[in-house]
Amino acid sequence: MGSGWLAIACNGMIGRELYTHADAPSRFYMIGSMGLASSIGLGLAIVQPSRIVVVFDGDGNVLMSLGVLGSVAAAAPANFYHVVFDNAAHGSTGDQCTISDRVPIEKVAVAAGYRRSIRVRSASELDHTLSRFFTEPGPAMLLVEVERGNQPGIGRVESSPAELTARFRRAAME
Amino acid sequence: MSPPVSQRFLDLLEHHGYDFFTGVPCSLFAGVTRILDREARYGYISAVREDSALGLAAGAYLGGRQPVVFMQNSGLGVSVNAIVSLNQIYDIPALLVVSWRGRPERPEGPEGRGDDDAPEHLIMGAVMEDFLRLLTIPFALLEPATLERDVDELTRTMHATRKPVALVVPKGVLHQ
Numbered sequence: 001m002g003s004g005w006l007a008i009a010c011n012g013m014i015g016r017e018l019y020t021h022a023d024a025p026s027r028f029y030m031i032g033s034m035g036l037a038s039s040i041g042l043g044l045a046i047v048q049p050s051r052i053v054v055v056f057d058g059d060g061n062v063l064m065s066l067g068v069l070g071s072v073a074a075a076a077p078a079n080f081y082h083v084v085f086d087n088a089a090h091g092s093t094g095d096q097c098t099i100s101d102r103v104p105i106e107k108v109a110v111a112a113g114y115r116r117s118i119r120v121r122s123a124s125e126l127d128h129t130l131s132r133f134f135t136e137p138g139p140a141m142l143l144v145e146v147e148r149g150n151q152p153g154i155g156r157v158e159s160s161p162a163e164l165t166a167r168f169r170r171a172a173m174e
Numbered sequence: 175m176s177p178p179v180s181q182r183f184l185d186l187l188e189h190h191g192y193d194f195f196t197g198v199p200c201s202l203f204a205g206v207t208r209i210l211d212r213e214a215r216y217g218y219i220s221a222v223r224e225d226s227a228l229g230l231a232a233g234a235y236l237g238g239r240q241p242v243v244f245m246q247n248s249g250l251g252v253s254v255n256a257i258v259s260l261n262q263i264y265d266i267p268a269l270l271v272v273s274w275r276g277r278p279e280r281p282e283g284p285e286g287r288g289d290d291d292a293p294e295h296l297i298m299g300a301v302m303e304d305f306l307r308l309l310t311i312p313f314a315l316l317e318p319a320t321l322e323r324d325v326d327e328l329t330r331t332m333h334a335t336r337k338p339v340a341l342v343v344p345k346g347v348l349h350q
Contacts, residue, residue: 038229
């Protein structure tokens with residue numbers, strides 16, 4: 001991610017993996033309040049239009065707040081990028097099925113009014129897509145098909161939620 | 175002629191530093207929403223759900239703003255998880271402006287509670303204050319006579335605690 005970019009990671013394993021592999025003050029990890037990562041990222045993108053805002057989301061989270069795809073489309077912030085990891089499962093609670101195997105989330109996003117969206121199915125497709133995805137204006141969705149299962153031994157976010165807020169806010173207001 | 179109370183209310187909020195406005199409407203504060211919808215300078219975001227409005231407000235706070243979230247008290251039910259597992263644990267403040275549908279007006283009435291409103295509002299209306307206390311949300315009842323003092327005190331509390339506070343809007347104050 002570029003310097004100055006701001007990231008919101010949804011609750012569950014996605015935030016924990018981002019924290020474990022690439023922690024930075026400009027990354028905000030949610031615990032709880034499932035479904036709200038896209039709303040938080042949208043509010044942030046609206047008030048910080050000069051910063052790239054990336055929301056790391058999951059299929060379960062997006063399906064829980066499908067209406068927010070409309071909010072994103074209506075506000076149409078050009079700096080809003082929605083990366084959805086889709087394993088058609090609730091990974092944090094034991095891989096129970098979601099319905100995203102039958103509901104193409106990236107098509108819903110475009111139907112709602114996202115400027116563009118793309119589904120990638122392999123690492124090579126992802127590499128190819130990433131070179132251009134963030135250079136063209138949003139709101140845009142990148143849906144990445146991923147396999148189920150979590151990396152063993154993935155850490156929990158060590159900072160307290162209040163500490164995460166304070167450090168992220170400083171990074172966002174720089 | 176002095177401006178209508180809805181405009182005075184918004185002026186008061188701006189005076190206290192509020193600069194991000196989102197929510198879901200209610201007829202009890204329709205006068206405020208009419209101004210917010212009409213005047214682009216407020217940047218009002220019409221949210222799809224009340225908990226999404228809290229998420230939008232949280233994002234705005236993370237980006238440096240001081241948000242207000244408008245909702246009917248039915249939306250308080252929708253918002254419980256956002257309040258307790260986002261705002262309150264992450265120290266993300268917001269001023270909640272919550273209408274009070276189903277407010278008990280005739281405790282002696284045949285239903286024993288606020289039976290002047292539509293059925294869907296009666297239960298939440300009857301437990302509204304207990305509900306706010308249960309969620310440990312400091313609140314005040316919006317009345318024109320004490321409005322300035324209450325907004326001032328709630329805003330101080332909000333800054334000191336970094337948690338949501340609520341202004342409860344009864345019938346007949348901000349409807350026009």
